Amino acid sequence: xLEFITRSLDASMIFTLAALGELIGQRSGxxxxxxxxxxxxxxxxxxxxxxxxxxxxxxxxxxVLIGGIIGLLHAAFSVVLGGDxxxxxxxxxxxxxxxxxxxxxxxxxxxxxxxxxxxxxxxPFFFVGVLLVLITxxxxxxxxxxxxxxxxxxxxxxxxxxxxKVARLRILCETVAGMLMGLAGxxxxxxxxxxxxxxxxxxxxxxxxxxVFFSMWNPWFLLGGALLFGTMWQLxxxxxxxxxxxxxxxxxxxxxxxxxxxALVLMSTPWFRTRWGAARPQALGLPYExx
Amino acid sequence: xxxxxxxxxxxKRTSLSGWQATSIxxxxxxxxxxxxxxxxxxxxxxxxxxxxxxxxxxxxxKHGLPLTLNRFIFLLFTTYAFILPARAGLWNIGMTGQMYxxxxxxxxxxxxxxxxxxxxxxxxxxxxxPLMVLASMLGGLVIGAIAGYFKxxxxxxxxxxxxxxxxxxxxxxxFMIKEGGLFMNPGGRGESFELPPSVYAxxxxxxxxxxxxxxxxxxxxxFLFDRTQLGYQIKAFGKSPRAARYAGIDTFKIPFMVFLLGGAIAGLAGxxxxxxxxxxxxIARNYxxxxxxxxYGIICGLIxxxxxxASMPVALLxxxxxxxxxxxxxxxxxxxxxxxxxxxxLMITLVAFQxxxxxxxxxxxxxEEDGHA
Numbered sequence: 001x002l003e004f005i006t007r008s009l010d011a012s013m014i015f016t017l018a019a020l021g022e023l024i025g026q027r028s029g030x031x032x033x034x035x036x037x038x039x040x041x042x043x044x045x046x047x048x049x050x051x052x053x054x055x056x057x058x059x060x061x062x063x064v065l066i067g068g069i070i071g072l073l074h075a076a077f078s079v080v081l082g083g084d085x086x087x088x089x090x091x092x093x094x095x096x097x098x099x100x101x102x103x104x105x106x107x108x109x110x111x112x113x114x115x116x117x118x119x120x121x122x123x124p125f126f127f128v129g130v131l132l133v134l135i136t137x138x139x140x141x142x143x144x145x146x147x148x149x150x151x152x153x154x155x156x157x158x159x160x161x162x163x164x165k166v167a168r169l170r171i172l173c174e175t176v177a178g179m180l181m182g183l184a185g186x187x188x189x190x191x192x193x194x195x196x197x198x199x200x201x202x203x204x205x206x207x208x209x210x211x212v213f214f215s216m217w218n219p220w221f222l223l224g225g226a227l228l229f230g231t232m233w234q235l236x237x238x239x240x241x242x243x244x245x246x247x248x249x250x251x252x253x254x255x256x257x258x259x260x261x262x263a264l265v266l267m268s269t270p271w272f273r274t275r276w277g278a279a280r281p282q283a284l285g286l287p288y289e290x291x
Numbered sequence: 292x293x294x295x296x297x298x299x300x301x302x303k304r305t306s307l308s309g310w311q312a313t314s315i316x317x318x319x320x321x322x323x324x325x326x327x328x329x330x331x332x333x334x335x336x337x338x339x340x341x342x343x344x345x346x347x348x349x350x351x352x353k354h355g356l357p358l359t360l361n362r363f364i365f366l367l368f369t370t371y372a373f374i375l376p377a378r379a380g381l382w383n384i385g386m387t388g389q390m391y392x393x394x395x396x397x398x399x400x401x402x403x404x405x406x407x408x409x410x411x412x413x414x415x416x417x418x419x420x421p422l423m424v425l426a427s428m429l430g431g432l433v434i435g436a437i438a439g440y441f442k443x444x445x446x447x448x449x450x451x452x453x454x455x456x457x458x459x460x461x462x463x464x465x466f467m468i469k470e471g472g473l474f475m476n477p478g479g480r481g482e483s484f485e486l487p488p489s490v491y492a493x494x495x496x497x498x499x500x501x502x503x504x505x506x507x508x509x510x511x512x513x514f515l516f517d518r519t520q521l522g523y524q525i526k527a528f529g530k531s532p533r534a535a536r537y538a539g540i541d542t543f544k545i546p547f548m549v550f551l552l553g554g555a556i557a558g559l560a561g562x563x564x565x566x567x568x569x570x571x572x573x574i575a576r577n578y579x580x581x582x583x584x585x586x587y588g589i590i591c592g593l594i595x596x597x598x599x600x601a602s603m604p605v606a607l608l609x610x611x612x613x614x615x616x617x618x619x620x621x622x623x624x625x626x627x628x629x630x631x632x633x634x635x636x637l638m639i640t641l642v643a644f645q646x647x648x649x650x651x652x653x654x655x656x657x658x659e660e661d662g663h664a
Contacts, residue, residue, distance in 0.1 A: 033450050083645050086382060086450070087593075091642035094586060098635025102330070102628035198628070199583070206454045213448065250466035257455040257462075264452055268445035 012230025018208035021180030028173035033089035036205025037096025042182030043189035067182015075174035111194035153281035345615030363610035368560035369588030385453025388460035393558025396430030427562035435554015483574035492567035
């Protein structure tokens with residue numbers, strides 16, 4: 001049972017990191033539906049570098065770096081060229097899925113390194129995740145930078161008039177967002193499940209994307225949602241821990257996706273939107289062009 | 292940017308003629324082939340030789356050509372499933388799940404006739420095959436309709452929802468064909484029972500009849516988009532859902548219909564690959580790879596600019612490239628996933644080329660400008 005709890009916490013932190021990145025980007029008005037693609041890149045390249053160099057640090061740095069580069073490209077496409085963010089995001093996902101399958105396949109198999117030691121019984125990424133949530137909340141809500149980010153996501157034209165460099169800020173946010181998603185991928189491939197396999201994520205990134213909608217763009221709600229979904233994911237992998245012999249293990253695997261779908265639908269009902277819909281950044285996904 | 296006496300400026304396009312769209316698409320494909328060449332270079336293989344192998348296997352080899360045609364048919368169905376919602380400005384990335392639902396439904400018909408008990412069962416092809424085809428369409432339709440219903444009713448994010456359905460259906464297929472599932476092969480190899488030869492899909496010139504169906508659907512869609520009121524409404528909704536509402540268009544009906552129809556067509560892809568392609572005739576253990584192939588539909592749809600007729604040559608080309616790519620991968624001992632890499636490279640080029648759909652580069656002679664000033 002204790003192992004189940006620590007595994008659930010580990011899983012939750014992967015959701016937290018990826019979704020936190022997406023939240024920061026969305027707060028500045030940029031939608032990236034390719035979270036899963038960025039995670040695949042971070043996970044695969046991080047895995048390869050860690051395995052070839054034998055250094056976890058280099059592996060994580062690679063993942064953060066590649067995530068940042070993808071975020072930067074997505075931001076450049078969206079902000080500078082005014083392209084369709086959904087097209088670019090879908091592109092990131094398909095590119096990530098296609099290329100990492102090819103790049104990673106010679107490395108199929110276990111990482112073969114000593115496990116990252118636990119701190120106080122849980123993985124160190126638990127503390128990293130909670131700390132980053134705290135920092136993100138503080139920056140977004142308590143600093144002038146956060147105010148600028150939020151205003152850019154709500155109404156870029158007004159923000160621009162008040163002296164904020166919209167393009168620069170959006171690029172910055174989306175780059176940080178990509179770094180966090182890359183890190184999330186590496187936490188998966190280097191710590192949570194250190195075995196490379198073709199298309200191993202199977203939906204983590206898309207659930208992280210949905211989590212941002214569920215969080216009402218609030219980092220603390222996001223953490224709560226991630227803990228819930230992390231536990232649920234872990235339960236779907238090891239149903240015998242809690243309910244032995246009930247339903248096939250394949251049916252259990254569908255549970256996180258069914259719950260996500262139901263939550264997504266509930267959140268889009270008029271009943272919900274009229275009460276809490278205002279939390280959504282108003283300029284989300286819309287290209288902004290300076291007059 | 293200034294070069295000599297000329298200045299090059301970016302100008303936003305207001306419209307794009309069919310000819311311009313075609314030339315951009317052709318350029319994008321050529322660019323992809325160029326970039327994809329680097330994958331071979333990196334593996335120490337001459338791209339020229341690799342392409343010769345790919346194209347000769349895919350289009351001129353008696354083993355390769357049928358594979359190419361069957362994949363072409365599969366890609367066409369999934370492309371249509373993407374195009375229908377795309378015309379209405381919506382993203383269907385659920386063709387994978389819809390395709391699985393189609394396959395499961397087709398096998399459910401076989402199961403109902405007791406086909407899982409014996410491969411030598413004599414079934415009436417004239418009855419069972421049409422039932423399987425209808426069932427596969429119905430299965431895909433239901434999954435598509437779920438996304439369409441909530442999109443139309445509540446404007447639920449269709450990207451996340453269709454993706455969730457993909458994963459749900461993926462695991463449902465495992466549930467049905469593995470570990471004692473209803474459709475499990477008695478041999479217990481983690482795959483479904485095999486189709487009795489009595490209900491193998493009829494072949495027309497060596498190609499399953501689904502090929503003819505796919506081509507006909509392409510023309511039907513073209514007719515739908517260009518000649519019918521629904522087609523016009525889909526287009527209007529795609530331009531602006533709000534304006535469409537003011538114009539009296541039912542903003543529930545359009546998303547619902549495009550996903551429902553798209554899903555039904557994706558369901559046919561499931562029937563095609565698991566019940567009509569010679570040599571398969573079962574839901575194979577690696578069905579997930581067929582599901583991944585469905586994502587080529589997104590790319591074919593984007594390149595053909597959601598034009599069903601234009602998507603035919605595109606699907607044929609990528610069907611051939613993915614088959615040929617897999618062949619050279621084996622022949623030249625490359626790493627697994629050459630066809631996946633192609634998918635990735637294509638998408639990079641496509642996103643980059645979105646730029647050309649929006650902008651054009653114009654040349655302004657500085658002399659002239661001075662003259663005017």
